[in-house]
Amino acid sequence: MxxxxxxxxxxxxxxxxxxxxxxxxxxxxxxxxxxxxxxxxxxxxxxxxxxxxxxxxxxxxxTDTGKAIALEIIRHHRLLELYLFKALGVPWDGVHEEAEKLEHVISEDVEARMDEFLGYPTADPHGAPIPDKNGVVIKRTSIPMTDLCSGQSCVVAEVSDTDSALLRHLGSFNLYPGTAFRVIEVAPFEGPFTIDIAGHQVVIGREVAKHIFVDDVKE
Amino acid sequence: MxxxxxxxxxxxxxxxxxxxxxxxxxxxxxxxxxxxxxxxxxxxxxxxxxxxxxxxxxxxxxTDTGKAIALEIIRHHRLLELYLFKALGVPWDGVHEEAEKLEHVISEDVEARMDEFLGYPTADPHGAPIPDKNGVVIKRTSIPMTDLCSGQSCVVAEVSDTDSALLRHLGSFNLYPGTAFRVIEVAPFEGPFTIDIAGHQVVIGREVAKHIFVDDVKE
DNA sequence: TATATAATTTAGGTATGCCTAAATTAATTT
DNA sequence: AAATTAATTTAGGCATACCTAAATTATATA
Structure with a gap:
């Protein structure tokens, strides 16, 4: 082992x-x-x-073996994050750290039970894809928020999970995966983004925007 | 740490x-x-x-500090066992091994959430007492099954949790904590116990009986 | 009490996984 | 191409936690 x-x-x-x-x-x-x-x-x-x-x-x-093991650990991690979030109500800025410890000790049996409880999910609370039991990952087509222009509409696909202060910040704006927003203005010279979320106007700094990935919404 | x-x-x-x-x-x-x-x-x-x-x-x-830490770990272990059993349906003969790994990495926060989910329980699936957050343990007054005589009625209070083959064996007779039974006969010369569980007659070997603790039922 | 046996401790060795400092190799600049 | 700088590897060390074998201490027996 x-x-x-x-x-x-x-x-x-x-x-x-x-x-x-x-x-x-x-x-x-x-x-x-x-x-x-x-x-x-x-x-x-x-x-x-x-x-x-x-x-x-x-x-x-x-190697192929190495990759399979890596995907297995990543699957453990992301399923645990989602389980902690959904079943135990751990706030999304805390699940990463917790899962980091649990991923190495959880058994395949317990993992399968959590998977069933969650209804065989495909993404963790930060929007990262959960590899399936065979190590198959659904490829994302998301683009970084920094690529957006004024007027574009999109849906949050994924956010970086390692910085819990960032996650609390995003949570306060309701910027979870699945949340839709529209870019009102992009300030020039690498400036911040002003966006509209459910009618509320919010300013997102460029450094923060780098950690947000979105799916473009056509028209 | x-x-x-x-x-x-x-x-x-x-x-x-x-x-x-x-x-x-x-x-x-x-x-x-x-x-x-x-x-x-x-x-x-x-x-x-x-x-x-x-x-x-x-x-x-x-020392007092050492005892407090020991009780904290035991609390982790037993709460985890009960959580795995009740929330995820892990069979009772598997929870010990699983909890043995998890008890060292679970956070106080997650533990508190499991505790709440379970309704602040006082015993694990094997009947062992769960120390509370302050390390207070409810003392049991159970006696070993081997002390019973013919005709006595009792309720299973606790069974040893380390031997999973034993637990599967007991499970097959429904011998869980809380289960009531009556001793029909104790075979002489350290022989087995014949008991009545919900109308079914079952023979329990002496070696097995040593791992079962019961509360005597007066009358 | 002397001796044999059992329990405990010391001494020295293994493997993991980290570190710092020095040596080597690669890449960049002039 | 030579020299500087950066990246990587080697060498040697530290802490944890285990092991076996030998030495020590305690206990039981004759």
Whole structure:
């Protein structure tokens, strides 16, 4: 069986692969709040287990086995987040941290029961897709909010789940996945967005907008 | 913060103190499936943290702080067992193992939410008392089933939770906490018990009976 | 009381996973 | 192309928590 640390590495490699493409030792270390030397060590270990491919100075890639494990952990994490949110009423800015600990110890049996309770959901409380039991992920087509122009209408698809202060902030505006809004104005020179949510006018800073992904609503 | 291993030691010391009085290094090691030398090492560590009192060759005792932590972990464990059983339908012979992993990572917040969901219960699915938030445990007055004589009526109060084959066996007879039965016959020479449960006649071996605790029903 | 047995502790070793500092390799600048 | 800078790896160390084997201390028996 894998250690918690090894599982975290696989999960992080998967996520970084999605986000930035090539995963260097340095990027990985930074993401995990660990020194590059420590990442090198774990990468070597994962390589002997045939969970990653790695050539010196060329970055890491997951093998099929490694990817399957990464997706399994991500599934644990996101199902747990949704379960904590829906079944126990944990506020959405707290579920990430909680799930981070539980994802390594939850059994497949308990997970299956939560999945059933939730009605086999496909997205967590932040809108991130939940891989199914076979590791199949539904691809999102969302665009970053920063790509929007004045007048465009859209629906929140996903928000970054790691910063709980940000989540509380978004929650106060009702900016949950599924919420529709329209861009009233985009201030020039990388300025903030003024948007309309259910008749209320709200200003969203550019830094915040970077963490919001939306589905464009045609006409 | 304490390591999982340290928490397990404190919990085990508390349970053994209840069951056998004095807790020797050897008894503790055996209970934790660890060699005595390893127990010595951890005891020393817990002593420097002022969580246990210990004199060489004289056994271990919990300090007030140590006892409070032990009760907190036990509370986590038993609330989790009941939650898994009631909210997710995990069979009672599986909840112990599951809770054993979760008890070290569950937050006070999530625990409080489970507690509320369950209506502030006082016993887990095996009948063991759940300490309250302040570490107060309701003392049981149950007697071992092996103390019963022919003709006595009683109600199951608690059964040992560690052996899942035993629990499946008891479950097949409906021998859950709260179930009433009457002793029809006690076979001589340490023989089995024949009992009546809701009109059905069932034979319970002596070894099994040792793991069942009952409340005597007067009259 | 002396000796044998049992319990406990010490000593030394393993593996994980982190660290810092130094060495190496790659990439960028001039 | 040479030199500087940045990224990565190696080397050596620390803490946890386990192990076995040997030494010590306590207890029971003759």
């Amino acid at each position: 894998l250690t918690h640390a090894a599982e975290d590495y696989l999960k992080s490699i998967y996520k970084l692969q999605e986000k930035v493409g090539k995963v260097s030792t340095g990027i990985l270390a930074e993401y995990l709040n660990v020194k590059p030397a420590s990442a090198t060590g774990m990468i070597k270990k994962l390589k002997t287990m045939k969970l990653v491919k790695h050539e010196r100075y060329q970055g890491v890639t997951l | 304490l390591t999982h291993a340290a928490e397990d030691y404190l919990k085990s010391i508390y349970k053994l103190q209840e069951k056998v009085g004095k807790v020797s290094t050897g008894i503790l090691a055996e209970y934790l499936n660890v060699k005595p030398a390893s127990a010595t090492g951890m005891i020393k560590k817990l002593k420097t943290m002022k969580l246990v009192k210990h004199e060489r060759y004289q056994g271990v005792t919990l």
